[in-house]
Amino acid sequence: MIDMERIILHSDINHCYAQIEEMKNPHLRHIPMAVGGFEEKRHGIILAKNDLAKTFHIKTGESLREAYAKCPQLTIIHPHYEEYLYYTEQIKDVYRQFSDRVESFGLDEAWMDVSESSRLYGDGVSIARMIQKKVLQQFGITISIGVSFNKIFAKLGSDMVKHMGLVEITKANYKQMVWPLPVSELLYIGRSTASKLEACGIYTIGELASLPSGFMSEHFGKVGEILHTFANGWDETPVAKTTEQAPIKSIGNAITAVKDIVSFEEAKLIYYVLTESVASRLRESGLKGNVIHLSLRNTNLISFTRQKTITQPTNLCEEIMPVVLDLLKKHYDFQIPLRTIGVSISGLRKDDGYIQMNLFTSEKQREKQLVLEETMDAIRNKFGFEKIQRCSMKLDQKLTDFDPKHDHIIHPVSFF
Structure with a gap:
């Protein structure tokens, strides 16, 4: 019996909070708008911004004061977390029409294992297009989707192109698509780890993947070994079933x-x-x-x-x-x-x-x-x-x- 290659999707709701606010109030699509805290309390940073705000180089994580300096006419909408929880779950219900394996990664992201669904709906790219179309029709919200044979590369694909982006990374093309990217693009390589890798002369995901066995575990411990696995496309982590609740880690x-x-x-x-x-x-x-x-x-x-x-x-x-x-x-x-x-x-x-x-x-x-x-x-x-x-x-x-x-x-x- 030949093992069927997994088909993993990773979806990302583009600037999630801002899109939900635009869905509720469509006029916000026509003005520079960001979701943020209260200026007088400064709890208090930009959480998400729409496309028009992005043209003013508004950045997620900066203070409201910095954002207003760039765009004085910026409209700030205070966050409505309960509504974000509600609508993102509604969107994930669309995903669940195609698979019983839908695993959330925060509010706005999720993995789907559609390997079995391909018998009904076609290949991973076809399923991804169906999901994007359904979400857009039902909610007026765009999502980017990465399609791959493991969770790590699927997430990488969803990050490559925004606004209804659809990127497929396969066993045939991942060395051309993934390996030239900076190591910082790989999941869980932050600024500090990237700096340490660069100090070792490792700048790209391909250079990380090509390291001799044991180098990463010797220099970075267990996490280093996992990152080496990620870079090589060897991740076999399953997508959790919808009925399975991930254990609390912290x-x-x-x-x-x-x-x-x-x-x-x-x-x-x-x-x-x-x-x-x-x-x-x-x-x-x-x-x-x-x-x-x-x-x-x-x-x-x-x-x-x-x-x-x-x-x-x-x-x-x-x-x-x-x-x-x-x-x-x-x-x-x-x-x-x-x-x-x-x-x-x-x-x-x-x-x-x-x-x-x-x-x-x-x-x-x-x-x-x-x-x-x-x-x-x-x-x-x-x-x-x-x-x-x-x-x-x-x-x-x-x-x-x-x-x-x-x-x-x-x-x-x-x-x-």
Whole structure:
């Protein structure tokens, strides 16, 4: 029996939030418009922009002030996350008409395995065209689709051409189409990893693919080995079935502050709000974790992350915060102010109630802290986030006047 080659599609809703706003209010298609936060609070960056805004070189991630400087007549629409969740699910329901294997990758992206569907609807390109046509007819929204024999190259294809783009990467053409591209185009190669690869003389995906076996794992660990697999087109990761829910890999929150964060003390105030939220969400999910990640982005829009693994998995703010502050103190000097900061917890496992005894930790004190934090959760859930706060939050209410648990619900999804 000959194994049938997989047909994987990856769809990407072009400038998703902006297109949904245009769908709701068609007149927005005729003016420069972007979806962003509140200027007075600056939570507070450009999240998506339409085609007319793009002609003014408006960039996703820049502040509203920077965007207005480029285009004073820019219309800012505040985000409506619940509606984005609703409409993107409606669009994914179109995908599900063609396959029972539709795996979301964030709100606006999804993989589809249409290998079996090809017997009914034709090859991958034909199916992709049908999906694009249906979505455009039903919602007036354009999507780009990549077609390939694995998930990585399918996603790469969807990124190549926007506005109803359709790119097929096959086993016959991937060396010509993929290998000349910069390594930074490959999924999960960010600025830092790309710089390290370039320092080794590796500039293209083809050069990465051609490395001798073991080089990437030796220099970059397990992730390096995975990236080498991606570059060679060897990824065999299945597309999850629609009924399968991907396990949670991490829980976190981030915020773009109302003003530039110029000191450790200012960052500390915000991190208390964020970390309380993350700890609360861990407890609600019945999870705890032992890898604490810090994410920082400065006013030059340069981002980096740091992390630390702790011995005892936790879901308590009072145990997470010392690690957060230690990472911050060791790795950032505030010579350049920060704009966005975040914290997340990975290495997750089920909180089964059992705790490994520790000679250096008072379990009685830990139990008291758990009761205290759960009580705070209950009060906030019933009466509102602002009804119980630390006294330190009053030191700079402009910085701490936000509810990360309920106001920031859209997070990227990890492939791993």
